[in-house]
Amino acid sequence: MIRLGTPLLLGIPELDAQHERIAELVNAIQGEIQRHQEGSAAARAETAPACCRQVRRLMQGLARQIDQHFCTEEGMMAQCGYPDTQNHRLEHRLMLAEFMGLFRSICAGEACLKPSDLVALEHWFIGHLASDDLSFARFLKQAPLRVCRLPLSNIRPAQPTRLGI
Ligand SMILES: [Fe+2]
Ligand SMILES: [Fe+2]
Numbered sequence: 001m002i003r004l005g006t007p008l009l010l011g012i013p014e015l016d017a018q019h020e021r022i023a024e025l026v027n028a029i030q031g032e033i034q035r036h037q038e039g040s041a042a043a044r045a046e047t048a049p050a051c052c053r054q055v056r057r058l059m060q061g062l063a064r065q066i067d068q069h070f071c072t073e074e075g076m077m078a079q080c081g082y083p084d085t086q087n088h089r090l091e092h093r094l095m096l097a098e099f100m101g102l103f104r105s106i107c108a109g110e111a112c113l114k115p116s117d118l119v120a121l122e123h124w125f126i127g128h129l130a131s132d133d134l135s136f137a138r139f140l141k142q143a144p145l146r147v148c149r150l151p152l153s154n155i156r157p158a159q160p161t162r163l164g165i
Helices: 013-038 041-080 085-107 115-142
Strands: none
Touching: 013 041, 013 115, 041 085, 041 115, 085 115
8 A cells, every 4th residue: 555645745846746656556556456355255256357347447547647647747847857857757668668568467357466576566656766766856946047947838757658558
């Protein structure tokens, strides 16, 4: 279960709201799997297809949310001249590729989502937020006024077209 307390808030409302939405979706997936696992073996067998459908639906929403969020961050970095943009973007690419690999294998029926998959998902999300995203937020807040006070409406995220879903 992801809880975004004060240490993980960036103080940039648009990004904090997107992080919150990602956390909600991860938690919803976790809740769905937990509910399924609490049932008897017979009940689990009966509800497995519905559970899988729901998990797939939630993961699709999560994939889109993550992609949109990364594009928003990368758009802001580009416009503010963030010096670590390349490394941060690379982290995004690696995380998205890993997530999409998991998502596609589940959609293809090759794998079931395991609790450990969710733990890994939580770890990268929290880890990235606590290091890379907070560093970017610090830069934004310390950047010269002309750079960091760009109205968010001027920040154009790149088109989230990488998913193919
Ligand atoms: Fe982020
Ligand atoms: Fe990021």
